Amino acid sequence: MTTSEDLSLSDSSADQAKLPRHSLLSRLYTGTGAFEVVGRRKFYYGLVGVILLISIASILIRGFTLGIDFEGGTRIQFPAGDNVTTEQVEQVYTESMGEAPVSVQTVGSGASATIQIRSEALDAREVVVVQDALYEAFQPEDKDGNPSKNAISVADVSETWGSQITQKALIALVVFLVIVSIYIGIRFERDMAIAAIVALFFDMIVTAGVYALVGLEVTPATVIGLLTILGFSLYDTVVVFDKVEENTRGVLHLTRRTYGEQANLAVNQTLMRSINTTVISILPVIGLLVVAVGLLGVGTLKDLAVVQLVGIIVGAFSSIFFATPLLVSIKERWGPVAAHTKKVLARRDTRSETAAAPAAAAEASAVASRVTAASPRPGARPTGKRDKKRR
DSSP states (O other), rough: OOHHHHHHHHHTOGGGGGSSSHHHHHHHHOOOOOOSTTTTTHHHHHHHHHHOOOOOHHHHHTOOEEOHHHHHEEEEEEEOOOOOHHHHHHHHHHHHSSSSOOEEEEEEGGGGGGEEESSSOOOOOHHHHHHHHHHHHHHOOOOTSSSSSGEEEEEEEEEHHHHHHHHHHHHHHHHHHHHHHHHHHHHHHHHHHHHHHHHHHHHHHHHHHHHEEEEEHEOHHHHHHHHHHHHEEEHHHHHHHHHHHTTTTTGGGOOOOHHHHHHHHHHHHHHHHHHHHHHHHHHHHHIIIIIIIIISTTHHEEEEEEHHHHHHHHHHHHHIIIIIIHHHHHHHHHSSSHHHHHHHHHHHHHHHHHHHHHHHHHHHHHHHHHHHHSSSTOOOOOOSSSSOOOO
C-alpha cells in the first residue's frame, strides 16, 4: 500500500531538470533549499582552512602593530596649519631625530585639525629637539592665533601603563568568551554549543589575522570593536541555529529526510535574513569610514570602524558556511543522528533499486517479444516464393 510519505518521497525524487527554474533572487527570497551548503561542506571546510592558515601565518610572521596605549611611547601633537601635510611633518621629524616616527596622521578637520606624531619613547633632550624643529618648520599657532612653541604638546605613555592596558584588554576578552560560552551552553544542546564556540574563535582569529596582514594599528578602540563584532557573530549564529532546531525537531522519527537536509533547509530559510542584517550593519560602518575618517579626518575612529567592518563580514560567513555544516558533521559522526542518516540513505537506495527493477523487466520483456515475433514458429510454412518463373 502506498503511503503519503512514499508519495512525498517520490515527489522529492522527481527529475529536477523538469521542474521550473527560478532566478537567484527568487530562490534567496523564498528560501526553499535550492542552495546546497551542508552538502558541499567539504569545500567550505577547505576554504575555512585556507583562511585560517593565512590568518595564523600573518599573526606569527608579521605580528601586530600595537598602538601607543599598548606599547608605550611619545605622542606629539600641534595644530595643522595651511598646506601642512603629514609627509612634510614626517620628513622634518626624520631629519631632526635621524629615524622615522612610528606614524603621522591628521586628526580632525578645518580649524580644529591637528597633526599627531607617534614615536618611540623620547627623553627630555629629544623632545626639545623635535619641538624646535617642528616650530621652525611650521610655526604652529596657539589659541590666540600667535606662533608659539607651546602649541606643540607632548604626551608620554610608559611601557608599564601599556602593559596594564594590554592585560586589561586580555582580561576583558577572556571574560567575554567565558560569559558567551556559558550562555551558549545553556541556550543550546552540546553539539550546537561546540559548533557555535568554534565559529566564534574562527571569527576572532581571522579578524586578528587581517589586522596583522594589513598592518593596521591595534588600539583600545580595536579591542572594543572586536568584542562588538563577536557579539554580532554570535547573534547571527543563534538565529541560524534556532531555525535548525525548529526544522530538525522530530526528524529522527521520520525516514523521508536526513538531519543534514533539514539543517540545509534552515540555512536557506535564514540566508536572506543574514544577508539583510549584514548589509544593514555594514552601511553605517562604511559611513563612519567615509565621513568621519575620510572627510572629517577623525583618525581615531578608523580603528573602531575597520575592525567592525572586517568582523561583520567574517561573522556572517562563518554563521552560514561554517557553523551549520560543522554542526551536521558532529551530529552525523556518532549517536542517533548518524544511525538515522544511514537508515534514510539505505532506504532511498533500496527504493531506487525497487523502482528500477520493473522498468528493467519491462524492457527485457519488450526485447523478448520483438525477438519472438521475428523468429518463425516451428512447422510454419515459408512466406517467400518457392520458385521464380523463368522468362
